[in-house]
């Protein structure tokens with residue numbers, strides 16, 4: 001058995017741990033290691049996977065100590081919206097290291113192998129939601145989206161009188177399973193329009209709408225509010241109501257998991273529906289984009305309590321490929337000197353040129369305008385990573401004055417990215 005006295009190899013000392021592909025047969029052992037690492041019952045993982053399969057076993061990796069699994073990770077084959085359109089991307093998940101084996105380079109070994117595998121498959125980027133902010137920067141991932149959860153007390157949950165309201169829209173309150181097709185279609189449409197969104201797998205929808213008791217955390221069943229227009233569904237909210245009484249007074253809370261709308265009036269109808277549930281003193285809204293119209297439409301936005309957090313992290317796996325497959329707001333011709341510890345094929349100088357006909361990135365010997373880490377480009381990839389801030393912080397170096405600002409301008413997108421699917 002892997003012993004408590006085993007000290008394991010040092011981090012950067014060659015192929016430290018054996019890493020190999022895993023299988024469906026091995027999944028119970030895989031799940032046991034990952035579950036222990038994140039502190040949830042393994043059986044829960046197995047049940048979810050049995051009922052709502054989404055695992056891609058041929059993309060699962062394990063690290064071994066002797067025969068025993070001590071580290072896990074998996075990748076999903078995703079479609080990610082990036083500036084320029086939807087692109088294939090690897091969605092990294094199930095990262096866990098057995099607690100007695102942490103900080104001995106197990107994850108580092110898994111990451112090296114996984115990046116090589118992704119490159120071989122031809123996906124240009126990898127994305128993930130991180131459990132902690134301190135893990136993935138060193139592996140070349142950069143936080144690319146800031147989004148927020150919000151709470152608004154009933155007294156302040158009032159939208160401007162001139163907010164768009166459409167009498168032709170009706171709100172239907174129902175069990176989400178009854179309108180699943182419409183909900184999925186609305187999300188697919190919205191996801192294709194927002195950078196950072198991923199298309200949800202069937203298993204994820206099943207899990208989301210299944211409404212397991214453990215997901216309720218004291219609140220009632222999951223409800224769908226579906227906005228219907230004359231021709232088609234225009235938006236939906238998925239939410240629960242937590243009914244609570246204190247000293248005989250109603251102190252309930254509406255908890256919205258997501259609000260998705262194809263038009264502003266539908267979004268207004270959904271917010272006003274959520275704000276008007278009786279016996280609730282406030283509304284929680286999860287996963288809003290930085291520029292969500294709620295802030296704009298509240299009569300008094302000061303009382304919207306926002307908790308900002310990093311959602312999606314982006315990693316350029318094939319740097320020239322990733323830079324070439326997105327679009328740029330302004331013409332660009334610049335030379336980047338890039339460091340990359342975990343995907344050495346990206347390290348070096350790249351000339352990035354973009355105009356109306358498209359973008360190219362090619363290896364070059366020319367003098368660099370800007371020197372930075374691959375993780376910095378990951379942060380900027382979805383259009384909101386300020387490279388100038390990295391220069392100001394002394395983490396990136398400008399050799400040509402203004403190079404970072406010019407790249408920021410070219411990579412910028414007007415609408416804030418959002419990812420409302422945590423995988």
Ligand SMILES: CC(=O)SCCNC(=O)CCNC(=O)[C@H](O)C(C)(C)COP(=O)(O)OP(=O)(O)OC[C@H]1O[C@@H](n2cnc3c(N)ncnc32)[C@H](O)[C@@H]1OP(=O)(O)O
Pocket residue numbers: 011037038092093094095096097098101102103104105106107108109128129130131132134135138
């Ligand atoms: C996409 C997802 O699945 S997110 C879920 C991530 N998983 C979890 O949070 C589960 C609990 N945590 C774990 O299982 C492990 O601690 C892991 C996976 C985060 C890290 O695995 P380890 O094998 O310990 O990482 P490894 O030894 O390769 O560390 C490499 C470097 O990263 C650093 N590092 C690792 N984890 C962290 C962390 N949580 N915070 C800060 N630094 C970290 C290490 O100190 C080390 O630095 P060094 O090279 O300067 O010494």
